[in-house]
Amino acid sequence: MSPLRVLQVGAGGMGRAWLATVAADPEVELVGIVDLDLDAARAGAEHAGDPSIPVGTDLTVLAAETGAEAVLDITVPVAHHPVTLQALRAGLPVLGEKPAAQTVAEALSLAAAAEATGKLFMVSQSRRYNDQLVAFRQHVRDLGAVGGLSTRFAKAPHFGGFREEMDDVLLLDMAIHAFDSARYVLERDPVSVYCESWNPSWSWYRGDAAAAAVFTFEDDIRYVYDGSWCAPGAETSWNGDWRASGAAGTALWDGDHDPSSDLDGTPGSPAAAPSVGHEIAGSLASFVRAVRSGGTPDGEVHGNVMSLTMVDAAITSARSGRRVVIDEVLEQAHRDALAAEQDETIRDRLAAWDSVRGALRERLPTS
Numbered sequence: 439m440s441p442l443r444v445l446q447v448g449a450g451g452m453g454r455a456w457l458a459t460v461a462a463d464p465e466v467e468l469v470g471i472v473d474l475d476l477d478a479a480r481a482g483a484e485h486a487g488d489p490s491i492p493v494g495t496d497l498t499v500l501a502a503e504t505g506a507e508a509v510l511d512i513t514v515p516v517a518h519h520p521v522t523l524q525a526l527r528a529g530l531p532v533l534g535e536k537p538a539a540q541t542v543a544e545a546l547s548l549a550a551a552a553e554a555t556g557k558l559f560m561v562s563q564s565r566r567y568n569d570q571l572v573a574f575r576q577h578v579r580d581l582g583a584v585g586g587l588s589t590r591f592a593k594a595p596h597f598g599g600f601r602e603e604m605d606d607v608l609l610l611d612m613a614i615h616a617f618d619s620a621r622y623v624l625e626r627d628p629v630s631v632y633c634e635s636w637n638p639s640w641s642w643y644r645g646d647a648a649a650a651a652v653f654t655f656e657d658d659i660r661y662v663y664d665g666s667w668c669a670p671g672a673e674t675s676w677n678g679d680w681r682a683s684g685a686a687g688t689a690l691w692d693g694d695h696d697p698s699s700d701l702d703g704t705p706g707s708p709a710a711a712p713s714v715g716h717e718i719a720g721s722l723a724s725f726v727r728a729v730r731s732g733g734t735p736d737g738e739v740h741g742n743v744m745s746l747t748m749v750d751a752a753i754t755s756a757r758s759g760r761r762v763v764i765d766e767v768l769e770q771a772h773r774d775a776l777a778a779e780q781d782e783t784i785r786d787r788l789a790a791w792d793s794v795r796g797a798l799r800e801r802l803p804t805s
C-alpha cells in the first residue's frame with residue numbers, strides 16, 4: 439500500500455519532533471508544511487531533509503495542491519480548534535497534538551465536527567504509547583477490585599518561554615498526561631475532583647507550579663495526583679511514580695522501568711500485551727492504521743475529551759475551593775459550545791446529544 443500523504447501544520451519545537459517521526463515512518467509521506475510563519479515552515483522542510491517540500495500559510499490551499507490525505511495539527515493549543523476544523527471541512531482526517539483544544543467547549547465542538555464530516559479526529563496523547571504503561575495496566579488488572587491509584591510527579595525544569603508565564607502551568611501543560619494515563623490504567627472515567635494548587639516561594643514560574651488533586655472515579659475508586667514542577671532533588675521520572683492498591687495486592691511503576699506487582703508476597707506476572715510503539719511514533723502508527731481500517735483508535739476525540747475535562751475541573755476546584763462534579767463541567771461546556779457554534783450542521787450534532795457523557799461514550803476505541 440502506498441504511504442499516506444500527510445500535510446503537517448505547525449513547525450515549531452514539537453513540530454520538529456513530528457517531522458523527524460514522519461520521516462522515519464515508511465507508512466507516511468510528508469507532502470507539505472503549513473505555518474503562519476513561513477520561515478518556520480521552510481526551516482521545517484530543511485529539518486525534514488528535503489528543502490523542496492512545498493510550504494505555505496493556508497492549509498486548504500496547500501492540501502489541495504499537494505493531494506494530501508491527512509493532516510497533522512502541531513500548532514499551539516489556541517489554534518487547534520480552527521486548524522482541525524478547517525482540515526475536517528476539507529474532508530481530511532486529523533491527528534492533533536494534545537490538548538484536543540484550548541477549552542472543553544471547543545473540544546466538544548470538534549467532536550461534533552468529526553461526526554458531521556464523518557472524518558477521524560485523533561488526539562496524540564503521546565505518553566499513552568508506552569509499553570511499560572500497558573504492562574502496568576496488566577498488573578493492575580490482576581489486583582482484583584482496585585481501591586486507589588496515585589501518581590507522584592516531581593521535577594524542576596527551567597523551560598524559559600511561555601510556560602514560565604502561563605496560569606496553572608502544571609495542571610494545564612503537564613498533568614493532562616497523568617490524568618489521561620489514570621483513565622487508561624483504571625479503565626474508568628472520573629466523577630468528581632477536589633484540587634488545591636499553589637506556587638512555592640522559590641518557584642520560577644508565574645502560575646501555580648504545584649498541585650494536589652483527589653479524583654473520585656466510577657466504582658468509588660480514588661485517584662490521587664501530587665505534582666510539582668519546582669521540586670529540585672530526588673526527582674521522579676517524567677511519567678511520575680505510580681502505585682495502585684487492590685484487593686489482591688499492589689502494583690508499582692516508577693515511570694522509567696518495567697512495572698511490578700506484589701500479590702500478598704508473590705510477584706505478579708500478568709499476561710503480556712501487544713506493543714503500542716513509543717510516544718508520538720506510536721500514535722502516528724495507530725492513526726495510520728485507523729485511517730486505513732476505518733476503526734476508532736485510542737485517542738479519538740470523543741474518548742480524549744474526558745482527559746481535558748479532568749484538567750478543567752481540577753482548575754475550577756482549585757480556584758473555587760470546592761469539590762467539582764465532572765458532569766457539571768461537561769454540561770456547562772456543552773451549553774458554551776452550542777452558544778458559540780457558527781456552523782449549523784455542527785450545532786445540530788451538538789444539540790442531538792442527550793447527555794455529553796453518553797455522546798462521548800458512543801465511540802469507544804476498536805483497537
Ligand SMILES: NC(=O)c1ccc[n+]([C@@H]2O[C@H](COP(=O)([O-])OP(=O)(O)OC[C@H]3O[C@@H](n4cnc5c(N)ncnc54)[C@H](O)[C@@H]3O)[C@@H](O)[C@H]2O)c1
Pocket residue numbers: 447448449450451452453472473474475478512513514515517521535536537563564565
Ligand atoms: N506530547 C508532548 O509531550 C508535547 C510536548 C511539547 C509540546 N506539545 C504540544 O505540541 C503543540 C505545539 O507546541 P510547540 O512547543 O511546538 O509550540 P511552538 O510555539 O514551538 O510551535 C507552534 C508552531 O505553530 C505555528 N502556528 C500557530 N498557529 C498556527 C496556525 N493557526 N496555523 C499554522 N501554524 C500555526 C507557529 O507559528 C509555530 O511555528 C502544543 O499543543 C503543545 O501542547 C506536546
